[in-house]
Amino acid sequence: xxxxxxxxxxxxxxxxxxxxxxxxxxxxxxxxxxxxxxxxxxxxxxxxxxxxxxxxxxxxxxxxxxxxxxxxxxxxxxxxxxxxxxxxxxxxxxxxxxxxxxxxxxxxxxxxxxxxxxxxxxxxxxxxxxxxxxxxxxxxxxxxxxxxxxxxxxxxxxxxxxxxxxxxxxxxxxxxxxxxxxxxxxxxxxxxxxxxxxxxxxxxxxxxxxxxx
Numbered sequence: 001x002x003x004x005x006x007x008x009x010x011x012x013x014x015x016x017x018x019x020x021x022x023x024x025x026x027x028x029x030x031x032x033x034x035x036x037x038x039x040x041x042x043x044x045x046x047x048x049x050x051x052x053x054x055x056x057x058x059x060x061x062x063x064x065x066x067x068x069x070x071x072x073x074x075x076x077x078x079x080x081x082x083x084x085x086x087x088x089x090x091x092x093x094x095x096x097x098x099x100x101x102x103x104x105x106x107x108x109x110x111x112x113x114x115x116x117x118x119x120x121x122x123x124x125x126x127x128x129x130x131x132x133x134x135x136x137x138x139x140x141x142x143x144x145x146x147x148x149x150x151x152x153x154x155x156x157x158x159x160x161x162x163x164x165x166x167x168x169x170x171x172x173x174x175x176x177x178x179x180x181x182x183x184x185x186x187x188x189x190x191x192x193x194x195x196x197x198x199x200x201x202x203x204x205x206x207x208x209x210x211x212x213x
Contacts, residue, residue, distance in 0.1 A: 023068035078202035
């Protein structure tokens, strides 16, 4: 059974990542206490933990505010992710099993179907699963852990890029090319294609920042 502080932490974090709480929104401890059904002290503990994860900002006498990223911060996060995802995918190409390849093929086929039906939420979920299989195939767990931290920070933006005109078709082609390279165990090509994919995500966000925030 979860402790009150864990319940409060999960409650607030879920709403931050899902966009229910928006960037720069002020969080009132008393309101959260009543909404969640825990003490203000419990809420404060949850907020301090979320501050450590860089999801909120705590200021003396001002309380907690949802972290809002500048364009430069977003760009820098994605530049780091580009390098890390490349390392992960290169390692995955050298170690990937036939089981992993079959899983990727099934996911990609479902993504194709979701794209045809314009089911973009399901497509985005497939996108996440696709990358998760690559993470599992890689032995570079440290890089995987760092990438997951970055993706968590930018989750709200990541889910909206698929709605940018033309991005859905480009995204599918990029994933298809990555799978082909992985299937053939082409280490350098797999790394190149994954870095290109993440770079395209970054460029899409930078070009469409005003409508994605």
